[in-house]
Each structure stands twice: as C-alpha cells, then as structure tokens.
Amino acid sequence: MATSVDESVFQPVDSSWAEFAQQGGLRAVIDPNDATGRRNAAIDRIQRLALERFAHLTEDAVVVDWGCGTGRMTRALAPSVRRVHGVDVTPEMLAEARATPGPDNVEYHDTDGLHVPLPDGSVDLVLSVCVLQYCVKDRETYQAVLREFSRMLRPGGRCLLIEQISPTGTTASDSVGDAATRSDYLAFGDAPLRLRNECAVRLGAPRLFERLTTMHRWTGPLLRGLTTPWILDHNSRLTIDELQDQPYVDWLFELEASE
Numbered sequence: 688m689a690t691s692v693d694e695s696v697f698q699p700v701d702s703s704w705a706e707f708a709q710q711g712g713l714r715a716v717i718d719p720n721d722a723t724g725r726r727n728a729a730i731d732r733i734q735r736l737a738l739e740r741f742a743h744l745t746e747d748a749v750v751v752d753w754g755c756g757t758g759r760m761t762r763a764l765a766p767s768v769r770r771v772h773g774v775d776v777t778p779e780m781l782a783e784a785r786a787t788p789g790p791d792n793v794e795y796h797d798t799d800g801l802h803v804p805l806p807d808g809s810v811d812l813v814l815s816v817c818v819l820q821y822c823v824k825d826r827e828t829y830q831a832v833l834r835e836f837s838r839m840l841r842p843g844g845r846c847l848l849i850e851q852i853s854p855t856g857t858t859a860s861d862s863v864g865d866a867a868t869r870s871d872y873l874a875f876g877d878a879p880l881r882l883r884n885e886c887a888v889r890l891g892a893p894r895l896f897e898r899l900t901t902m903h904r905w906t907g908p909l910l911r912g913l914t915t916p917w918i919l920d921h922n923s924r925l926t927i928d929e930l931q932d933q934p935y936v937d938w939l940f941e942l943e944a945s946e
C-alpha cells in the first residue's frame with residue numbers, strides 16, 4: 688500500500704511540471720507547444736463547459752481541485768461554491784496560482800501527491816483535470832490517491848475526473864507516456880467509490896467542427912463560443928466503439944463515495 692511515493696510518477700514524460708509552469712497562461716497547464724494559443728483556448732473552453740454541466744455545484748459546497756496547477760479551474764469554480772482548495776505537487780505551479788488575483792474563498796496547499804491536510808469527510812467534490820492520467824498506470828500510487836480522495840469526501844460526495852483515456856489501449860499524447868484505458872481508471876482498489884456517470888469530453892484527433900474552433904484568429908473565438916456546447920453534446924454521446932480511430936480522448940468520470 689503506497690503511503691509515500693517517488694514523485695517522478697506524477698511528471699510528464701517529455702518535461703517536468705516545474706518547466707511547464709515557466710510557460711505561463713494556458714501553455715503551463717494544457718499544451719506547452721501551442722504557439723498560437725488557439726488549440727489551448729478551444730481545450731480550455733470545452734473543459735470548462737464540461738465542468739459547468741457535470742459538476743452540479745451548490746453554493747454551500749466545499750471543493751478540492753486536485754492538481755490545480757496555476758489555478759485555472761480553482762478560480763473558475765470559486766464564485767459558485769463556499770470554498771475551493773487547490774492542491775498541487777509542483778511549488779512553481781502553486782507560486783503562479785498564489786500570485787494570480789482571485790476570489791477570497793480560494794486556498795492553496797502543497798502536497799506530496801498522496802496527502803493533503805484536510806479533515807476526513809469534509810469535502811463535497813474532488814475535481815481532477817488532466818492530473819491522474821500521469822500516474823494511473825502505476826496502480827498502487829493511483830489507488831493511494833483515490834483513497835485520499837475518499838478519505839476527504841463526505842458520504843455521497845463525488846469526484847469528477849477529466850482524464851485522458853486511450854480507446855484502443857495503445858496510444859496516448861506525447862506527454863502522458865503509457866496509454867491508459869477506461870478500465871485502468873475504474874480499478875479503484877479498496878477506495879470506496881463507485882462509477883456514477885461517464886462520457887467523452889474532447890477528442891485527441893478532433894473532427895471537422897472541433898477543428899474549426901482552433902483555426903482562425905478571429906473566427907476561432909466566434910466558433911468556439913457558438914459551437915462548443917454542441918460539440919460537447921455530440922462528444923458526450925459517443926461510445927468507446929465509435930472512438931477507435933482516436934489516439935486518445937478526454938474522458939469524464941463521475942465517481943461517488945459510498946455511504
């Protein structure tokens with residue numbers, strides 16, 4: 688049972704989070720190679736929309752944004768809930784998050800990747816966006832992180848994960864390393880969690896409509912505004928069998944803590 692860990696299991700294969708943090712903006716937390724910013728803007732928009740749709744936030748909720756990076760989602764969630772705790776293993780990411788002005792109900796915490804000093808049963812929702820995809824193949828570590836999620840959650844509390852899966856189990860994006868399947872994420876071990884809902888959010892090889900949202904400097908933002916809700920609707924109805932042409936997909940898992 689992992690209680691401490693070699694932090695290299697949390698790092699991207701082609702760089703380090705400390706280096707990504709130096710990029711600033713969306714390049715620090717999405718694609719550091721996106722020179723125009725259009726791809727990252729499209730990814731940011733669809734992930735935020737997925738969060739809006741599936742997080743079911745209430746104004747008294749306490750939320751943990753696990754692997755918060757520079758606080759992109761932490762700050763986005765804050766106006767809708769009572770408190771958001773941003774948690775990260777990378778001091779450089781947290782320094783950026785803390786230096787960015789944000790709402791008063793946000794608090795940031797360092798972690799070793801497995802533990803955070805919040806009381807048992809004190810959290811309504813744990814969010815993880817593009818974080819667990821780096822350690823899910825190390826099953827012992829992954830399950831130790833899920834046990835920490837379960838410990839913090841109140842009975843009936845939920846986790847919302849938006850993480851990369853490989854529909855074929857063979858391919859992944861450059862930074863993720865070994866391809867992980869949907870089943871890898873569902874191997875909860877002894878963490879008392881159950882799957883409540885799941886769907887595709889974003890395609891690694893976007894189809895025409897999704898590609899158009901990243902194309903032009905002026906039309907891209909307009910198309911992103913207009914078509915992203917429709918693209919999310921469409922993607923969320925796709926089955927794994929219909930995604931066999933995809934190198935990877937951002938997949939949403941909604942998990943519930945057992946009573």
Ligand SMILES: C[S@@+](CC[C@H](N)C(=O)[O-])C[C@H]1O[C@@H](n2cnc3c(N)ncnc32)[C@H](O)[C@@H]1O
Nearest residue numbers: 697704716754755756759775776777800816817
């Ligand atoms: C791709 S970035 C995503 C940041 C943020 N979730 C977002 O979507 O904007 C991944 C972040 O997860 C952090 N991280 C990776 N493994 C972690 C772990 N086990 N616990 C906490 N943070 C972790 C990294 O330091 C990095 O800041």
